[in-house]
Amino acid sequence: MSGQKLIIKGGKPLNGEIKIQGAKNSALPIIAASLLCSGKVTLKNCPRISDTYASCRILSHLGCRCSFSENTLLIDTENLCCTHIPDELMQEMRSSIIYMGALLGAKGKCSLSFPGGCQLGPRPIDMHIQSLKKLGADIKEEHGEIECTALSGISGTKITLGYPSVGTTENIMLCAVTAKGKTVITNAAREPEIADLSAFLNKCGAKIKGAGSGTVVINGVKELHGCEYSIMPDRIAAATYISAAVCSRGEIALKGIEASLCESFLSVYEQMGCGIYAFDDSIYVNAEKKLHSPGKIMTLPHPGFPTDAQPAVMAAVCRTDGITIFEETVFEDRYRHVDALVKMGADIKVVGKAAVVTGQKTLYGAKVAASDLRGGAALTAAALGAEGITEISKICYIDRGYESIERDISLLGGDIKRK
Secondary structure: OOOOOEEEEOOOOOEEEEEOOEOHHHHHHHHHHHHHEEOEEEEEOOOOOHHHHHHHHHHHHOOOEEEEEOOEEEEEOOOOOOOEOOHHHHOOOHHHHHHHHHHHHHHOEEEEEOOOOOOOOOOOOHHHHHHHHHOOOEEEEEOOEEEEEOOOOOEOOEEEOOOOOHHHHHHHHHHHOOOEOEEEEEOOOOOHHHHHHHHHHHHOOOEEEOEOEOEEEEEOOOOEEOOEEEOOEOHHHHHHHHHHHHHHOOEEEEEOOOHHHHHHHHHHHHHHOOEEEEEOOEEEEEOOOOOEOOOEEEEOOOOOEOHHHHHHHHHHHOOOEOEEEEEOOOOOOOOOOHHHHHHOOOEEEEEOOEEEEEOOOOOEOOEEEOOOHHHHHHHHHHHHOOEOEEEEEOOHHHHOOOOOHHHHHHHOOOEEEEO
């Protein structure tokens, strides 16, 4: 609910262990991909977050049946009939544009509006549209409505992306998986979530190779069947809880996630002086000693430092020794959390794409508001290491990507309540 708040009393080091939830950025495209499958799909380790429920509302509107039990989502597409997604459903999620490729692949047509979600600056969908047109879709835009048809069917082709966009790569995969012939995506996004989507589709009968590398090859098949699949763990949630441990000078263990999945940002915490130790499917973090600046951090497409982890890491360096410079190259408006951190006593100066953070000895509790999903999580981490009480409003943003952030922080000994 939008009126709820998180009340956090800082100054208590986190200690203990938690299990990392299923990945939001993997679950959402896989839920959309279920539209391509005949029969039932069972998704395990599916995160119970508001974006998952928004996805289920879209599927239900299209005629599918969805049911959630614990972290298992059951999807039955037998009665899929509708190909129109109304504006109010599209506006709930930033990733809803992937339904364009999914419905074109499943039904050969769709109509929808521009996506909503967190406002992180412009996210043009031109690359999505141009790529799907190359596959044979006829796409028209009128008054904010996008009409897509493929009267002659979808045919495989070669597509070279000007930028390794995650959403565009996913849309092409969803559209091309049941196309005639072979599709080759060059300069494809390489994020682990792309590989997870590919693994799900292949388990449903698809023929995809190279997902997670710069070149993805898709040999179209006539149809896909349902399957049971377990969603990968959420590496960005892992970054959030590591930052929470750093902010509070704590010692925690994250279960159910391999360090190899988090290589793109674990090195930054190690550069701060954190003890990072990897075991079979867990990461142990010791942030009890005095920490220092990791230097310069530049967000980049995978395998570079992820933009989604930037706000949490910024919160973590606010109390380190020295100066940390961030350069944000992915989203134009990804520093919306800065004003709230400054209100808590952080020294941060933003100039264009750069943010300069000068470490302070102390942060202080304050009344702040989440401005987006990852920014809200960063404020939560910062509050755990601040003196006094922090009140975070607009936590509906946080709920878009975290099952119950107050549950996990409480399990680690943090003083946090939802009100």
